[in-house]
Amino acid sequence: MSSYPDKLPILPFTRPVRGSITLPGSKSITNRALILAALGQGTTTLHGALFSRDTRIMVAALRALGFDVKTDEVALTITITGRGGEIPVREAKIDVGNAGTAARFLTAFVCLRPDGTYHFDGDEAMRRRPIGALLEALESQGAKANARTFPFTLKTAGLRGGNVELDASESSQMLSALLMVAPHARSPLTVRLKGEAGSKPFIAMTEAMVTQFAARPADYPIEGDASAGSYFLALPLVTDGRLTFTNYGGPLQGDVKFRDVVAAVGSTRRAVTQNFREFSDTFLTLAAIAPLLDGPTKISGIAHTRKQETDRVAGMARELKKLGQHVIESEDALEIHPRPLMPGIEIETYHDHRFAMSFGILGCHDLLKSGQPWLTIKDPGCCAKTFPAFFDLLAGLRTASH
Template identity: 35%
Template sequence: MSADQLTILPPDHSLKGHVAPPGSKSITNRALLLAGLAKGTSRLTGALKSDDTRYMAEALRAMGVTVDEPDATTFVVTSSGKLNPPSEPLFLGNAGTATRFLTAAVALGQGRFVVDGDQHMRKRPIQPLVDALRSLGVAVEAPTGCPPVMIDATGRFEKNRVVIDAGLSSQYVSALLMAAAIAAEPFEIELAGADIGARGYIDLTLSAMRAFGAKVEQPSSSVWRIEPTGYTATDFHIEPDASAATYLWGAEVLTGGSIDIGTPATEFTQPDAKAYDVISAFPHMPAVIDGSQMQDAIPTIAVLAAFNQTPVRFVGIANLRVKECDRIRALSTGLNNIRQGLATEEGDDLVVASDPALAGQTLPASIDTFADHRIAMSFALAGLKINGITILDPGCVAKTYPHYWDALSSLGVALDRG
């Protein structure tokens, strides 16, 4: 989408129809990396084709992996099982999964690797992963604590055990888990402290690893033991993206509609599917919502909360400050642009005042998305009930859901791209 803004025109009808969300970003990028580390040819179906997964695919190609795309939802990955040093830095845009996962994976390569991203990725922390790799004897530098990361890899870890601080992101653990299976000996990962980002994403990692032949045991909630099996090329199907589904579930309850997304909420394995029960309770969502295990769904629920019958406090969301943008600040800014006082930041909690009477009003508001796809897609929901909601930089949805605006249009939502 070339327009730099888009205004949603509230529909005068309930939204009904069928919309198939794209494939899971989280699972697609895990599967792409594992296929790149497996010797042979893997076929990944149901995959997401978006900015984030394109960056991962291009990085693998730059390291000697063949990645073909025979259709809109398939990757065919052929690899020698090794990642070769690229001739230039690996540019990964603002793809956190690709950046963290590859940083650990290339540490077991041979030669110099530079992992970098755009201006937004260069503000996202990676120091805990760098510290963990350095403790394993890897020559790695990240001068700012964020990308770019420079790795001089020798093909091995000097130790077979690492302690990682995953308080900022579970992606650090996932990155080490996936790399560990290609190490030379059995490997153990232990959490430093009890805090961890959405633990459900580690379950996604383990499931994908096992599908590609890895053997992992978990003797306790904070320890994983990984055998040095390497990976076996395989055919792997990717389920739809649960985070993307939250926007459609939200549109359904806001308009009293019926949107068939093709997959029952109970069949998702991704953590954000937990949001379905909360969204289904609208307009009587609970007074306190813990977002720690469904972080990417919080922008959706926070916008819905503006129309809830009673105020909502979001807790356990401190990690949202280090996502594609500071999502707590972006949400409070956007909601207060709609009406001052609608949202309040209290430490790392977000309190949404809630007012069902907002529906049907004309409240012109330009929503700064901060180049964050989830801010754009969640605030579009406000435009289903309020006149005058304009999304700035609507093209940023290409990060994970390139056809989001088409999906809304297919349900009868009019969009002014002027």
């Protein structure tokens, strides 16, 4: 993997893209599998695991909590020995960075310990992300937190079970966190939702994986990341040509719905109207290429993404306007009216991998008809969160297509 500069000019494709790619493993599945394997009995090996900032944060935290975790980045395997719901280490410091899955999953996970003290912190961005509703639910089970945002110290008392109320409207990860630890409560634990949960496909993913791990798999394959796949599904729309995938998506991931959006746009680059509520990680991919489509693109169902790595709705509107686009922003939606693209623009990424990758795809469009860069990505290294080799893979496809 390359060490990227602070600012990366994107070289456009001068010929239609062609080739085959293998996607990294799903971050969502890898981090759930790590928790579920740690909760299980015996040893589980994850195959095709993702190695990125978010998954390394999870591995480091599990090791800090006393778990035996062996990694092989060449073979893409992680082997973890489960402790059947026991948390070995009584007191630990846990840094979750800006990894939402690690933040929410580990907070519920450590509460299985009846006498633990755990000090949580994260990046500056994590200190603005929702965790309070999960802490309230865990306090109803006997835990005590000294704050409602990061950083906080959590004193744990085990999970007694019974009914737990949770407002998961700001993040479905809070519900997933409880669903994974619920089988290890002292008596059956039932989660009652206040309002609607965030992203339902991720809840379905968690429920399916809890069932899979109940069968104690010795080996567990990780699906290719459908969210990451969205960029390479969009690339042929920007450069023409065709790409094939060796491991795109799978039955656990709701983000495979982005395939239908790409089909609706088609080779004629039709503008589309789409509600992204159920696969919102991919809305940025469509928004970034909307300047190339043949009319207004209307994206809705994205209000909850204002509380993710950054305010994704406001950030996307801001960057598209810098590029000369007419953008109408509301709380839950963006309407993007194509205007001539302005060259020489630097895209701010807000420490958010999805801004870097989405606009990286737009930059592959040969705007100047000369193969010369016209768009620059600031902080391209933020892709390390889920897809460290993204720009390397893009460069390889560009070379192979020439």
